[in-house]
Amino acid sequence: MTSPNLTEEETKPDRQKILSYESFLGYGSFGIILRALQPFGPPIAVKFIFPSGTRRSSPPRVTGYEVVLSLRHANLMQMYRIDRQNLTKKDLEKIFSHFKESEDLLLLKDRVIGTAIRCEEVPTIQIQMELCGKTLRHWLDDDRKKDGQLSPIHFDIIRGLIEGLSYLHDRDIIHRGLEPASIMFSNPESSLPIKIGGFAQSTFIYAANEFSLDMLSSHVGTVHYMAPELRFGVYTKQSDFFALGLIIWEVVQFVGPMDFDKLVYDEETNLIKFHGSFRKMIIGLTKRRVTDRFKDLTSVRNLYAMGSRNQCGLQLNIDFALPKFCDSQESLMCLDDMEVDSIIASHPSHFFEGITNNSKFDIILGRGAFGFVLRDVTNEGDKTAVKFVFPSEIDEKQQEQVAREFDIARILPQHPNIVRTRGVEERYLTSEELQKMFTNILNDSMETLLVENYIRRAKRYETIKVVCIRMDLCGESLRSWLRVRHNLDDLNIQQIQQFEIITGIIRGLKHLHENKIMHRDIKPENIMFSKVGFVVPVKLGDFGLSRKIYDDGTESNSLTCNVGARSYMASEVRSGIYDKQADIFSLGLVMWEVLQGISRHDFNRLVLDGEEELVEDHPIMVGIKQIIISLTKRKPKDRTKTLDELDPAVKFWKENIKRTTYHNK
Incomplete structure (x- = not known):
């Protein structure tokens, strides 16, 4: 792919002016990705990273992208430019206007623009990168619907992964987030070469002969592709090898997470439906112990060369059975579909009667993505903790988790070794009620920012939905x-x-x-x-x-x-x-x-x-x-x-x- 016409002489503000944003590509907790047109050269993707975490007015970090910014390789997604700019409310509104607002993006827009209003400007990072096609994860899902026969494209994918990762490791860079979702095809038509992307967690590691000098201690990665040592905070180049081995196995054979565990921990190598070079490659990359894995990718290259010569072009009929997660799906009856409304309806509302009028909240006990936990002191001196959960209307997992917690609290008999739940209620609070609740108890700017965000949502919709759970006040953890x-x-x-x-x-x-x-x-x-x-x-x-x-009397209850x-x-x-x-x-x-x-x-x-x-x-x-x-x-x-x-x-x-x-x- 031809590189966009970028020169160092172009100033950052001028560069932004000549980009024309065409369409919306995706979003996440980091921000948004837009497709952008240039006056010269092909379209590119631009990722906008907004502040998050405990200091939303501070510049976000993009260490991983900076590590790979100067790299150029056919099997790596190219990063063209990283711009740091302070954007005003007007700038942000213009950027968000390039796509149709949905409820999920509305909350993101509200958070970012709210920060701009409070701080006048928002420190934003814009990463201009190569525009690629669909991910390897999407391709794997589509490929499984076919006849299960290997073709040259399978081997080209494997070769591209080996070469791209080798290029990183030769420059003392580890990826730390290798998975099918971070690997892209060159364009929407699934054209090769395959390209490794998703560099947010990438970092330098200065290789040495001593193992103790060749490791990091950061909890990153996707759990199914995570090497065992990462679970305990140790990371080496061999941890990338582990993820590579599982991905290669997934490319050539229909396997799932349960199969990964059997291969790695139970050493059931018979699950690999190949013999010879590819079998040795997968086993050597996915050994549980770091010291038992391949030390570098030279051996992997050699095994790939032998395996591709022997098997490419042959019609290999592989048993592509679906992973078996449960002996009897009918025997698994978990409360996945609980609705908050049905749970709340079973609780007497007097638990929270007059919660903003008669309750006195004097201390913030905790905060998180869910909301706040406040201490409530009644006129009689009774002290309890009240968790205020502001469920996101777009996050189904969060809604399910909130519903499940309250359902467990409702049906669980009291016990001296269980935190007692006194009641649950759903309420709709106005911005004035929220303002009154949090007056004089906010401790820092982060708490202030969170509350301001809830107040703005309440003003926009007249009220804001909050689920409350009152429980015994406990001590330290x-x-x-x-x-x-x-x-x-x-x-x-x-x-x-x-x-x-x-x-x-x-x-x-x-x-x-x-x-x-x-x-x-x-x-x-x-x-x-x-x-x-x-x-x-x-x-x-x-x-x-x-x-x-x-328990319906069957064996499986998992x-x-x-x-x-x-x-x-x-x-x-x-x-x-x-x-x-x-x-x-x-x-x-x-x-x-x-x-x-x-x-x-x-x-x-x-x-x-x-x-x-x-x-x-x-x-x-x-x-x-x-x-x-x-x-x-x-x-x-x-x-x-x-x-x-x-x-x-x-x-x-x-x-x-x-x-x-x-x-x-």
């Missing part, structure tokens, strides 16, 4: 306790705290499982102390990812959604089919962390490498070492099946703690 646990001078007190925390988590999770509820996000951040000062009992909270599962914190995620969750044992796995890691304060990097050593000697026993909770090892087995069949199996141990610990306490007195 278990994560906070883990940070300070070693500051306790009295070892005996620390051991008793460990007992109270661990048995409290077990009781809370057992209560969920007895009510046929999976939490699906067990981690220290979602475990709270009853009151400030690390007062026990601890309580499980945050049911946004939880699921109610009905889920097929990849959710949860990566560090505490069971291996089967990564492959897409799991049940309550995934909660049990997460519980085991949290218990280990409470006992020893270990780093999450050690999880990999225990779970994947089997270094059981890392786990220590406890003077009070005797035998807990073997329990943690059993809870955290990688394969579900080797893992503790239910929490009932822990009952004898917990009973013994209680007796032991009584004896210890009596002795100390």
